[in-house]
Amino acid sequence: MRVATWNVNSIRQREGHVARWLERVQPDVLFLQELKCEEAVFPAATFAALGYQAAVVGQKAYNGVAVLARTKFEVADRRLPGLAEDDAQARYIEVACGGMTMIGIYLPNGNSGGDAGYDYKLAWMALLRARAAALLAADVPFLIAGDFNVCPTDGDFAPGAISPDDALVRAPTRAQFRALEWLGLTDAVRALHPTGPVWTFWDYQAGAWPRDLGLRIDHVMLSPTLAERLVAATVDRDERGREQPSDHVPVVVELAD
DNA sequence: ATGACTGAGCATCTCAGA
Numbered sequence: 001m002r003v004a005t006w007n008v009n010s011i012r013q014r015e016g017h018v019a020r021w022l023e024r025v026q027p028d029v030l031f032l033q034e035l036k037c038e039e040a041v042f043p044a045a046t047f048a049a050l051g052y053q054a055a056v057v058g059q060k061a062y063n064g065v066a067v068l069a070r071t072k073f074e075v076a077d078r079r080l081p082g083l084a085e086d087d088a089q090a091r092y093i094e095v096a097c098g099g100m101t102m103i104g105i106y107l108p109n110g111n112s113g114g115d116a117g118y119d120y121k122l123a124w125m126a127l128l129r130a131r132a133a134a135l136l137a138a139d140v141p142f143l144i145a146g147d148f149n150v151c152p153t154d155g156d157f158a159p160g161a162i163s164p165d166d167a168l169v170r171a172p173t174r175a176q177f178r179a180l181e182w183l184g185l186t187d188a189v190r191a192l193h194p195t196g197p198v199w200t201f202w203d204y205q206a207g208a209w210p211r212d213l214g215l216r217i218d219h220v221m222l223s224p225t226l227a228e229r230l231v232a233a234t235v236d237r238d239e240r241g242r243e244q245p246s247d248h249v250p251v252v253v254e255l256a257d
Numbered sequence: 258a259t260g261a262c263t264g265a266g267c268a269t270c271t272c273a274g275a
Contacts, residue, residue, distance in 0.1 A: 009274080010264055034274085036265065061265045062273070112273060149275070161275095168275060203275065204262035215275075247263080247274080 007248035031104030035064025073097035105146035110167030125176035186227035
């Protein structure tokens, strides 16, 4: 089974990129982030024509997550359990598919909104950990894929690509990510590529792409039984070099059947 | 030393991104 995640920075701007990528890579499941649109204008027909059914959690202008799958699935949740009822940020989708639970996330960046914005990020991470703990306790095979907005270690950003006090690298952010790992989740890319740069994002500004000043912030985290099935984890960095690209590239994981 | 790009929307500026 091939599962992927991609922050597309507007699905309406990147509809063609995603369609061509699906045809080329043929994933079973693709999680999308930063749709920047409501469900009503998500280009579902384009992907249906390629054999992919969509489930969309949309919002005008900001955030937005979706899953595309060519195998049958059912949506289990559209909001991270524990968040306030009136929390309208479209950042979470959970589906049951292929005998496992799959979660797609767009984790809050945490650099905007001052202290409240950063506190929201940490609270979100604590709730995500609680959800992971519940699934582990229930012995459900699961994965969490998406834009985590976390560089887990100093090896996960190019020197100079980011400020030391950025919300993506701040100590409390990393502590939350580390806690998720120590619950028993495996960072798929790092499990197979333990050292060296594996960037998934390059800023549009300051020549970050030509200078290769990237970050590794898009991750696929596997529960123990899925980690045992992990055979490949790759980052499709060529997508960053295309015309009018997203600032993120796809991360792809292969699980043995 | 400095600036710097992209997208959406009650839009010709602001907010957010990371």
